[in-house]
Amino acid sequence: MNQPVATLSRLRSVELRTSAASESADFYENVWGLSVVERGSEGAWLRGTGDEHHVLQLTSAEQNGLGRITFAVRTPAEVDEAARRLGARGVPIVAGPGPTGEIAAGYGVSFVDPEGRVIQLLADAYAVTTMHRSDAVPVGVTHVVLNTVDIDAAVAFYTDVLGMRVSDWSEHQMAFLRCNSDHHSIAFNQAEWTAINHVAYEMPSVDHFMRGIGRLRHHGVVPMWGPGRHGPGDNTFSYFADPAGLVCEYTSGIAQVEEDRWLCRVWRRVPELSDTWGTAGPPSAEVRSHMAGVPDDGPFAHRADLRVSADR
Numbered sequence: 001m002n003q004p005v006a007t008l009s010r011l012r013s014v015e016l017r018t019s020a021a022s023e024s025a026d027f028y029e030n031v032w033g034l035s036v037v038e039r040g041s042e043g044a045w046l047r048g049t050g051d052e053h054h055v056l057q058l059t060s061a062e063q064n065g066l067g068r069i070t071f072a073v074r075t076p077a078e079v080d081e082a083a084r085r086l087g088a089r090g091v092p093i094v095a096g097p098g099p100t101g102e103i104a105a106g107y108g109v110s111f112v113d114p115e116g117r118v119i120q121l122l123a124d125a126y127a128v129t130t131m132h133r134s135d136a137v138p139v140g141v142t143h144v145v146l147n148t149v150d151i152d153a154a155v156a157f158y159t160d161v162l163g164m165r166v167s168d169w170s171e172h173q174m175a176f177l178r179c180n181s182d183h184h185s186i187a188f189n190q191a192e193w194t195a196i197n198h199v200a201y202e203m204p205s206v207d208h209f210m211r212g213i214g215r216l217r218h219h220g221v222v223p224m225w226g227p228g229r230h231g232p233g234d235n236t237f238s239y240f241a242d243p244a245g246l247v248c249e250y251t252s253g254i255a256q257v258e259e260d261r262w263l264c265r266v267w268r269r270v271p272e273l274s275d276t277w278g279t280a281g282p283p284s285a286e287v288r289s290h291m292a293g294v295p296d297d298g299p300f301a302h303r304a305d306l307r308v309s310a311d312r
């Protein structure tokens with residue numbers, strides 16, 4: 001079997017294409033608790049308190065969708081090697097390998113997955129110092145959940161090509177994938193169409209998580225689902241809709257995986273496992289609809305030459 005193209009260190013940032021870029025930038029800065037790094041007419045870049053240059057990029061678009069997911073790899077040499085291996089597997093490369101020329105600089109390669117999502121592998125991005133804030137605001141992004149039309153094919157690509165590991169299944173409906181000791185950085189949800197389901201932001205503790213929910217309540221923003229605690233991953237959850245209707249989550253306390261001891265499990269989708277505190281109840285039709293999103297063939301949907309599935 002082919003080796004994975006690279007060793008992913010962690011999730012760095014997520015770009016969202018959003019139908020309400022300006023309102024959403026205001027929301028993520030003034031309500032959600034991120035800090036604007038740069039903002040222009042086409043979009044905005046925002047950071048958390050952690051050491052990533054930015055964790056969220058908002059790009060103005062007619063329709064909501066995923067722009068790009070960026071993972072860290074350790075060195076430019078690994079980026080070059082990843083590009084070579086991606087090419088050998090027939091995975092379409094859309095940028096790089098090379099200096100990105102983007103706001104966080106760095107050396108990267110971007111490619112398209114079998115459902116049209118753009119993934120970037122990035123090394124040597126600009127350093128920033130961590131922020132000390134007394135209010136309860138996110139450290140950064142900790143996971144992204146993606147709706148897929150073929151969960152087995154999605155899991156196969158992200159495990160075989162990107163070397164991620166399956167931490168747990170929620171029946172045959174969701175798969176939780178890790179690239180480091182966090183239980184999941186990516187999860188796939190079997191759905192009717194490809195779309196982004198939600199982006200989760202890490203709060204440093206359950207206390208920060210609850211105080212963050214409280215701050216949102218003072219802004220008149222209440223959870224669509226939560227607060228609660230999931231069985232798979234053991235993380236707390238509280239889901240909200242941003243001004244464009246995209247779903248964002250505050251979470252804390254993700255399970256840490258000890259690589260050589262962890263056993264993947266299949267969680268039945270029953271209330272006591274989906275909502276271990278018993279505080280959230282089942283998700284409403286409203287939150288399900290927001291999480292389903294709109295069909296998203298990706299930013300390169302018009303490029304028929306890029307819709308080549310990987311030869312693994």
Ligand SMILES: [Fe+2]
Nearest residue numbers: 143145200249
């Ligand atoms: Fe989540």
